[in-house]
Amino acid sequence: MIAQKSIDELSEVIDIVKVAHHINIDLKKRGSGYTACCPFHEENTPSFHINPVKQIFKCFGCGAGGDAIKLVMDKEHLDYPDTVRKLADLFNVTLEEIQANEEDKEIKEKKLSLYDMNRGAAAHYQKQLLFHLNNPDSSHWAVEELVEKRMLSKDSIVEFQLGFAPDNASFLSSKMIAAGLYQMANDLGLCKTKEEQVTDMFVNRIMFPIHNERGQIVGFGGRKQEDGNKMNPKYINSKASMIYRKEEVLYGLYQAKQSIRKENCAIITEGYYDVITLHQAGMTNTVAPCGTAITESHAKKLKRLCSSVILLCDGDEAGWKANLRAIDILTIAGLRVEVCELPEGQDPDTFTRALEVDVWDEQKVGEVAA
Known part of the structure; x- marks a missing residue:
């Protein structure tokens, strides 16, 4: 297990532009940033952008985004520890390795599974929002709320990985049940059970993924459409879980x-x-x-x-x-x-x-x- 201190030291020296070149992404300078054809989906017109000031990447075509570690993980199909080791070699950072016992390993594997589930849920939500956002004929309330009322740019929407949970109470829960993952989804607060019926926790809401400092999604906030119904809270948020404690996350x-x-x-x-x-x-x-x-x-x-x-x-x-x-x-x-x-x-x-x-x-x- 890699010590957090070593990960923090690596974060201080990482250069996402150097990382992108290292993993063979053909960047072109554009203004203060860089563009390329996205490595995660087929396209002819570049929609992949790197911001060297914020040290992040984002694709306006498929919604992919994150920091240098996330870029390498997704591009090279590596897990988090192997990605950190690869980047430590690239930037000449010595990592401190801590011996983990079997219980620690089991907890770590469970957490990774929970992170993966949240990432998958965020991708489903983001796909729903991008569909409406990229449709010039769309008059969907979520687009009106984000773009017209809040005046958010597509850049900001993609950077914060905003999404939309459709007005379908089985949108995620049906997938989780079919995959045998209901209990994990329930642990994360993505699904709920009422009167023996499993439904989604977030329905017809704009979704705000909540990240930890490493960029892993630990929870969600969901905002409803204004409807004047005070019995239906404006925001609902993920419950506490193995990976999310609201008192610890900004x-x-x-x-x-x-x-x-x-x-x-x-x-x-x-x-x-x-x-x-x-x-x-x-x-x-x-x-x-x-x-x-x-x-x-x-x-x-x-x-x-x-x-x-x-x-x-x-x-x-x-x-x-x-x-x-x-x-x-x-x-x-x-x-x-x-x-x-x-x-x-x-x-x-x-x-x-x-x-x-x-x-x-x-x-x-x-x-x-x-």
Whole structure:
């Protein structure tokens, strides 16, 4: 088993452009990035893009995306440990190997199976959304919500691997039952049982995959169409599992970690849309907790990447209460904290769509020293 410290050291030096060349992807320089014909599906017009600043790749044709490790795993058909070893050789990083006992190996294999199931579910959801997104005649509510109302670009939608769970309660569950994988799907909260009937947990919802720092999908958030029904919650989220504890995961950290290191600062918001909208506006060091308050675990993760944070919560009483709770936790962890005040009734998503990025400097209201 490879020590996490070694994986972190490797992440610091990986260059995704060098990796792509090494695995024989024919890149062409385009602006500040690179393009190529996608290695994961047949095409004549390049739809595969690499962003060397964020150290990520994405394909606008098939939806594939991730970091350098994910690129090698998918292109070379390697598992995670072998991919890390291959890249460590390429970048001259010495890996520390830890001897794992049989119980550790069994747990690790179970976790890998759960990651694979979530990745497969995300691919099914993403395929549904891309179908509607790529159809010029589509007037689907999810497309209207994401593109017209939220003003998200296809770039952002693909980068965060957004998807759609169709209005079909057996969309995933029927596949899981046929494959004999219902129990695992139930453990992850992808399926549920009511009155002895197995159905999907997420139905007719926009899907937000939640990644850990390595880019593995650990859970999902699902947002419903506005229907005025308060009995049907606006968001439902994956339950706790062997691979997901919401108090330990920050949404967007996988996409933001390179920028957080570079800026030595993280912006903390409240929700999925806040994170994606701010990334799209250029504030790519933005993260958010997953339906919970900031915890000590969140603070420790951020402290490993930066020395300061900006709290950017909704402009209401609940937002200020969230700020006050977070300040203590973050300062105890040794982080310098600034608070950014929004006008009452605004959230980072709506505010960002109406303003230029540099306006944020005027919204800062104070700093709390660590």
